[in-house]
Amino acid sequence: MPIEPTIKSRPVYGTLSPQPGTDHLFIADAEGAEAILDLAKSAPPGFFDAAEIVFIPRASGDGYLAALHALKPARFYEGPSIGAALPRLKQTFATAHMGLRLYLSGTEGLIGQAMQAALDAGIDHSSIQTEHRGSLARRVQCVHCKGVTEDVTTQPVTCSHCGLLLLVRDHYSRRLAAFQGVCINAEDQSEKVPVEEVFR
Amino acid sequence: MGIQFRTETFRDDFTFRNSPEHIRRFPFPFHEDSYMYAVNIEPHVPGPKGSVLENLIDVDEHYVSEMADRALVLAEDPLRCQSLPHMTLAGWDLLELLMTEQAKGYPEHFTLTRDGDNWHWINRPLGIDQKFVFGDLSTLPYGPMEYITRQSQGDFCILDQRDGNLWMDAGIVTTQADWSLDFDIGMNFFEWHAPVPLAHEKGVFTRALKFLLNIQQGQPARRLNWTMTINPRLDTSPENFHKWGPDRTTVTPENVGQKVHLRVELQSFWRLPRSNAMVFPIRCYLIKMDELATSKKWARRLHRVLRDLPEELATYKGLTRYRPTVVEWLAKHDDGAPTSSGFGPD
Incomplete structure (x- = not known):
């Protein structure tokens, strides 16, 4: 499944082709x-x-x-x-x-x-x-604790470091090589949010 | 007579408020009864005496307390102030700009004496008397950007210009409307604005970038932006969203006047002389609904703007949960009379 360009910070990818040179x-x-x-x-x-x-x-x-x-x-x-x-x-x-x-x-x-x-x-x-190629799983940085959760396939996802429930945004940092995760129920953490497998 | 600096807080007991004079000078951002994104950039030239534009770098009654709040944020989270290695020269440029403007606008509070590279800076409100060598990092307790922005109201982003784009390569951001410097540092103009809805499609950022790339030294520009904040909290960072987000559930018809604040950013854009970088100060002004409603025109107009705001914008600005309550409160201040054009209170 090709990755759709959504917002301007979200990386898009091409197709490998042989380049000139030997290295x-x-x-x-x-x-x-x-x-x-x-x-x-x-x-x-x-x-x-x-x-x-x-x-x-x-x-x-x-x-x-x-x-x-x-x-x-x-x-x-x-x-x-x-x-x-x-x-x-x-x-x-x-x-x-x-x-x-x-x-x-x-x-x-x-x-x-x-x-x-x-x-x-x-x-x-x-x-x-x-x-x-392959899985759409994402690397996600928690904006709150700064920990990175690898291989995220669900929306939202529980931060593997601080445990907050994170909305996985399309906003992406090349410097961190990660998508941004922001607490999805910050206003009311007792709110239950359904978790769906979306990044397969 | 100098500014009477208030002692107040932007957290915990939230004692922030505006004096009557500061209410009158509030930079109300709506010149008509509705709002949509536009490239509303204009030359940053001095405005009327007594307005926030009287001096191009504005210092107001909240200065001392805002600087104390910034120090608290930085102590908790040093990542709010970052500078990529190639940005040190731009930091010196910014130090020069802020010291010069503050000393020029408020000589009773700030004095800068220059003897070649030997500079002497006196900041009376914060009790600072610093001799240093311009360009010599070892003569200041912080890097130049951090040193001077710990003494200047507002957030500051320093943008490197290359490849026909602007890159967010340094900044100090402790009073932001929900964006993360730590995440966005190193991004270009389109990337750090990526999450903003509607504006990309309207070509706003393409036109804005073109304008900004052409800004010349000595010809700064400005625009206003706005959102709303529950409680007069400066640090509405995404980092701490899980701590301040619950405030949004506390708005009731009885407390709108004291709890709900219009938050206006005076953004200005300056070319820096040595580095050719741009500095982008984002100065935050807060006003309580009770304070705002002392101007009939402002209350009437804000009612109409908020009521008719497109849903995407309301969501992006985080207003969804409490907008109906605020609109209802403001409706009582809207007699249906026409509003005069322009930003002023009456």
């Missing part, structure tokens, strides 16, 4: 692997010879591993979460040279956090491609 870094989770595999179909020969793939399988298990390995990237890293991969990614970004091309695909949480680390390292926005 390609792919970061993907779960169904994000499909975006890499689709790109590979139109990539010139030898495209992956110097490429690195950082892949977080999550619920996809080993479903995409064989296909990704078959692309024969120069380096392949498989990790349990984007959080676990960030330290090595930060080092990669810090030592990257100008020609690095970055391809981010999968959930918004992965794209947002990888983007945040890349921009912090001074990687130019124009050398980053993104494609959303």
Whole structure:
């Protein structure tokens, strides 16, 4: 399901396509692997010879591993979460040279956090491609306690830090790589609000 | 004769109120009997003596108590004041602007003496006497933006200008109408305004940005914005929404006059000389319904504006729960007579 642009701060994503150069870094989770595999179909020969793939399988298990390995990237890293991969990614970004091309695909949480680390390292926005695939789950920052709740699929959601019931807004901060969560029943916390699964 | 500064609170026992003179100078934001968003920007030039526009940076009877409230907010939540690393020069620009304007407008309260980069700032209402070197961070107890905005009424956003856009890259925000600097810092003009309903479709922000990008040094501009606040609370931040939100359930026909406040923001826009950044002071004025109703025209007009306000705007401004009660209260002050055009009380 494509993500509809709603408000101006809400990120929109494109489709990965092979970029010129030799230095390609792919970061993907779960169904994000499909975006890499689709790109590979139109990539010139030898495209992956110097490429690195950082892949977080999550619920996809080993479903995409064989296909990704078959692309024969120069380096392949498989990790349990984007959080676990960030330290090595930060080092990669810090030592990257100008020609690095970055391809981010999968959930918004992965794209947002990888983007945040890349921009912090001074990687130019124009050398980053993104494609959303898979779950619509959101990373949400509670505006009250500032804690981040990962993989939010419901509206509203209970903050995993302070326990307030949060309305998940479309308002998004690239700097925080998170949507904003604001207490939905702040005026009267005894008010019961139905919880629906909306970000599948 | 200087300003008689009031000792009052904007939290807990809420002792804030306006003196009769300050009621008369309240910047009432409606020039006609209805309201819709518009690019209502005009040159920020001095206005009539005794008005909030007499000086381009206004200091009023609430100054000392507002600064005390700001200090409380910052002690609780330091994230209300942030500056991205490239914004320090703009902070010095702002310090110069605010010291100069306050000293010019209120010489009995503020004095700035400059000898090259050796500056001497005296703020009598707050009991501050500070010698420092302009441009030398080690000579002030805070960064330049935080130092001077702890001594200046209103919120301040400093906007970096690049790529044909304005970026919210620094600010101090403790008296806001429900938006978070901590969340919005680093965003561009369209992004931080993203949650505002209706205005994007009307092209308001595109036109406003075009205007702001062209503002020149020495030619500031201004506009008014408004909302309503229950109790005279300055810190209506989203951070603390779960603490002040319940106030909205406490409005009754008996307490409207004391509890319900019209909240007006005088927003001004200034080009800064060294950094080429823009500073965007957002000065908040509060007035109780009882105080506002001392002007028949204001009460009559506010009744009509609130009654006819589009539902999306009422929701966005958070008025939904108590609007009917306030409209009913104001209706008693509306005899149906025509209102004269313009903002003034009569």
